[in-house]
Amino acid sequence: MSLLEARGLTRHFGGLRAVDGVDFDLEAGEIHALIGPNGAGKTTFVSLLSGRLAPQAGTIRLAGEDITRTPAHIRVRKGVAYTFQITSIFPGLSVFDNVALAAQGARVRDLKAAVQAALSRVGMVGMAAEVAGVLSYGHQRLLELAMGLALAPRVLILDEPTQGLAAGEIEGFKALVRSLVPQVAVLLIEHNMEVVMDLATRITVLNFGQVLAQGTPDQVRADPAVQEAYLGA
Amino acid sequence: MKVWGLHLAVLAALALLGLVLPQYHATNLARIMVLAVFAMGYNLAFGYAGLLSLGHALFFAAGMYGAGLPAWHWGWGAAPALLAGAMAGGLAAVIVGLLALRTAGVSFMIVTLMFAKAFALTILYFNSWTGGDEGFVVPDTGRALFGATLAADGPRYALAWGLFTVALGLSLLLVRSRFGRVMVALRENEERARMLGINPYAAKLQVMGISGLYSGAAGAAYALLFGYVGGTFADIQYSILPMLYVLLGGAGTVLGAGLGAALMFYLTDVASSVTDAWLFVVGAALVVLVLFAPKGILGWVRARWWRDLP
Numbered sequence: 001m002s003l004l005e006a007r008g009l010t011r012h013f014g015g016l017r018a019v020d021g022v023d024f025d026l027e028a029g030e031i032h033a034l035i036g037p038n039g040a041g042k043t044t045f046v047s048l049l050s051g052r053l054a055p056q057a058g059t060i061r062l063a064g065e066d067i068t069r070t071p072a073h074i075r076v077r078k079g080v081a082y083t084f085q086i087t088s089i090f091p092g093l094s095v096f097d098n099v100a101l102a103a104q105g106a107r108v109r110d111l112k113a114a115v116q117a118a119l120s121r122v123g124m125v126g127m128a129a130e131v132a133g134v135l136s137y138g139h140q141r142l143l144e145l146a147m148g149l150a151l152a153p154r155v156l157i158l159d160e161p162t163q164g165l166a167a168g169e170i171e172g173f174k175a176l177v178r179s180l181v182p183q184v185a186v187l188l189i190e191h192n193m194e195v196v197m198d199l200a201t202r203i204t205v206l207n208f209g210q211v212l213a214q215g216t217p218d219q220v221r222a223d224p225a226v227q228e229a230y231l232g233a
Numbered sequence: 234m235k236v237w238g239l240h241l242a243v244l245a246a247l248a249l250l251g252l253v254l255p256q257y258h259a260t261n262l263a264r265i266m267v268l269a270v271f272a273m274g275y276n277l278a279f280g281y282a283g284l285l286s287l288g289h290a291l292f293f294a295a296g297m298y299g300a301g302l303p304a305w306h307w308g309w310g311a312a313p314a315l316l317a318g319a320m321a322g323g324l325a326a327v328i329v330g331l332l333a334l335r336t337a338g339v340s341f342m343i344v345t346l347m348f349a350k351a352f353a354l355t356i357l358y359f360n361s362w363t364g365g366d367e368g369f370v371v372p373d374t375g376r377a378l379f380g381a382t383l384a385a386d387g388p389r390y391a392l393a394w395g396l397f398t399v400a401l402g403l404s405l406l407l408v409r410s411r412f413g414r415v416m417v418a419l420r421e422n423e424e425r426a427r428m429l430g431i432n433p434y435a436a437k438l439q440v441m442g443i444s445g446l447y448s449g450a451a452g453a454a455y456a457l458l459f460g461y462v463g464g465t466f467a468d469i470q471y472s473i474l475p476m477l478y479v480l481l482g483g484a485g486t487v488l489g490a491g492l493g494a495a496l497m498f499y500l501t502d503v504a505s506s507v508t509d510a511w512l513f514v515v516g517a518a519l520v521v522l523v524l525f526a527p528k529g530i531l532g533w534v535r536a537r538w539w540r541d542l543p
Contacts, residue, residue: 016249026479050428052424071432072427072428073427073428073429073431073433074430074432075430076427076428076429076430077430079457081428082428084425084428088415088419088425088428089377089422089425090421090422090425091421092417092421093414093417093418093421097414097417100411100414101415101429101431102429102430103427104411104415105412105429106428106430106433119377141522146430151429151430217253
């Protein structure tokens, strides 16, 4: 039994088959990359997993428990954390309050310790008092990540986490994600192929809302259908 | 520490003012403190949680009638009447919230406005029992509290101050708690709050309930302290007033509601003694406020000098 499992997951928008009968398994402790051309349905798919959108067909199970109809905020409490593609923080609040909101969602007792722990993992110790809205873009992405970590998730869904980061910041990010497994299973939507090939233990390729290929980085790289559709052989 | 010191100093100053002020101003201040409790309740919903309600007159009036009707019809004393009024305000807010919180933004304003209007019309419709738009005078038995009468100046001021103190203390505790952080999160970015495991609907319903309790307690106290209950208190202007107080004093600041109530009250008082066109003066003051300090007085203070002012 996989940690997070989707079967026949479907979501259409009018005539657009954004997600069309996707079967997917996220195993405990893996870093799983979700790739595909723009408009392939990646963000819609993870929105279905996280509960931001309701599927029209199919089932989602978390450690065997059916969560298909579970509201998003309950899924978060059950351990499915989602970080936004477009940085979504509370700009008017301090860094501390941003992370504290996540930590108190995870029902921790010692809020200060939990916030401190999450901030130190992303290397933002000492910035707790700053207002989130005035941070640099890179720090806002890291704050978003710290909020995800403070939820103490079992599954962490990262939607294009390296978008807009500088090269040096990407190295730090990769090290951070590696340090999360095997306690957390990471599902990563990513356009940066270098990051994907470097981090992922398995890759799922989506195209037109359907699974085009699934496997290890080497298998996916060698797949002729993937080369044609995406990697541009 | 500094925060509690400031708020305690304000309370001490108000207690002192009650002893030294001439009677006219002491009565004004009692009225201001009761209205400030109403505005504090509004501030929790609007200033902290971002719920722009146009229906708070309903909760104020629910408190007023919840206290006044039992005192009038069944001879209740002030203590149970006050409690009943606060509960009526909270209950009304939860019922309205259950339906109105399915909407947001402009729709929420309209739905709450309509509920309040419907309630005001209901009061008029059952005029044989509610006194209609003439209202009724609260009987002396209803204004008796622990052997004192709230019609007398001293007890009146004392009760207004006591209510204000409790309301201010609870506000301060609430906004500095975990739930206070959740309220602000709902205002700032509801979708993000949801993805942090917060149930926005349930949290907003709680805020509405608390806001309604404050409004109801204020309405009940207003009825018992000043002895009159009438349909005008359910009108739209009593939904607008707390909003003005809060905007003037500083939305999302604990002391802002009280400061706004005091300033607006005396602005109206002074302007109306000078000219019949006092509404013009009040309007001009609001325009100046919106132009130069859109976050209100204490919002401005917080932005400039004291970032941790709650």
